[in-house]
Amino acid sequence: MRALFDERQWLHDPKHFMANGTRLANPEQPRRIEVLKQGAEAAGCRFETPEDHGMGPIAALHSAEYLVFLQTIHERWQRIEGAADEVIPNIHPDRRTASYPRSAVGQAGFHQADTSCPIASGTWEAAYWSAQSAVQGADLIAAGEGGAYVLSRPPGHHAFGDLAGGFCFLNNAAIAAERLMRAGKRPAILDVDVHHGNGTQGIFYERGDVLTVSIHADPVRFYPFFWGHGHERGEGAGRGFNLNLPLVRGTGDDDYLKTLETALDHIRAFGADVLIVALGLDAYEKDPLKGLAVTTPGFSRIGAAIARLSLPTLLVQEGGYLSDELGQNLTGFLTGFQDA
Template sequence: MKAFFDDRQWKHDPKNFMAAGVKRACPEQPERIARLHAGAEAAGCVFEAPQDAGIGPIAAVHSSQYLTFLQTIHARWSAIEGAAPEVIPNVHPRRRDDSYPSSPVGQAGYHQGDTACPIAAHTWEAAYWSAQSAIAGADHLAQSGTPAYVLSRPPGHHAYGDMAAGFCFLNNSAIAAQRLLAQGARPAVLDIDVHHGNGTQDIFYARADVLTLSIHADPTGFYPFFFGHAHEHGAGAGIGANLNLPLPQGQGDAEFLAALEVALDRIESFGCDALVVATGLDAHEGDPFRALRVTTQGFARIGAAIAARGLRTLYVQEGGYLSEDLGPNLTSFLSGVQG
């Protein structure tokens, strides 16, 4: 299977994030690249670097105001006397239509939804090439019809059109789906990460041209908390074009696969002809977040079930955090995909 990755994605190296009021080491570490890259190669993937398609395909999903912020905020933040080396917000607006501040502190609060998306000197560069990898994967799928894997790191599915969140800055899966739509496809985004793909849902929520689906741990007591509930099924023109399948914490292979069949049936009903799978591996029983109990062999069954529907499919990496199982989980999933 063809795979895409750019070495500049190594440059994002976040140090801190806040969880339950405690400053902790960020789990979205560059080491994830080494383990995922090895796991993909073990499944027979052959990597190549993406070409630069420019900012246009990214701006088709993200606002120009937000993209300007990502490109400039670290330098402006660093000019503040005594500022920390990473941009982390400490104030947020009441609503998205409140005033837009000129201060970098205020803009950080506007464009960063939580404290789990610190911005350092090379964050924009890494996120940009992570998105370019997804664009290259979408172009490969559109031109060849054959599947591809994208090692997108930093990940993307928590990023909104104008806001970073949850380790994510540019929404790689949404960018890939929009790219496929522009090339005449009827795309769906299926998110199998343990966390709900809230950014992806929001980007397409009022639209009927892209179907969004997410299988994840019940957000009643799990990040992102406010989004991902079963009653969220779209708005306006997008009513019926979003499906959330939250699972109680602790459920494993059987329950996940049952939800997956529901999602795949809905994808067929939509008339999808190009599928983007937001490929999180953090539903694994050994992942540091430990919300669901999918096994390594379970990922092979998940991959096989998706591939069995015969759709042109692009697999874009989302979560899955540092453990001895991370690489083997990807190997298992992609081996299942390839039969």
């Protein structure tokens, strides 16, 4: 299987995030690249460097205001007396329609949903090339490739059109879906990350040209809390084109696979001719951000079930944090997918 990755994606090296009022080491570490790359290569992936497709595919979904913020905020932040190296917000508006401030502190609060997406000197460049890798992957699928893997890091599915969050800055899977839609395809996005893809849902929530489906730990007591509930079906033209399938914490392989069949039935009914999988591996039973209990063999079964849709499929990396089995879980998923 062909795979995409750019070395500049190493440049994002977040140090901290806040959880339960405590400052902790950020789990979205650059070393994930090394482990995931080895796991993909063990499944036969051949990595290529993406071309630079420019800002157009990114700006098709992310506002110019937000993109200027991502490109300039770290330099502006350093002018604040006593500021830390990483841009981390400490104040947020009560609504997205609130006035837009001129200050760096205010804009950080407007464009960063939480404290898990710190911005440092290399963040923009890494996020840009993570997105370019997804664009290149979409182009491979549009050109007739049956499947491709994108090692998108930093990940993307918590990023809205003008809002970072949950380790994410640019929504790689959504950018790929938009690219494919503009190439004349009918894309569906299937998110199998343990956390709901709230940014992806938000981007397409009022649209009916892209189906969004997410299987995740029930957000009633789990990040992202405010999105991902079963009653969220889309609005306006998007009514009925968003499907959330929340699972009880600790759900294992068999029940996960049953829920996956429901997701695949909706993708068939939508008439998708191409699939983007937001490939989180953090549903793993030993993942540091514990939510579900999928085993290593379970990931192989999930990959095989998705492959049986027989759709050209772009696999875009999302979560999956450092554990002894992270690379093995990716190898299992990719092997199951390819063998089926």
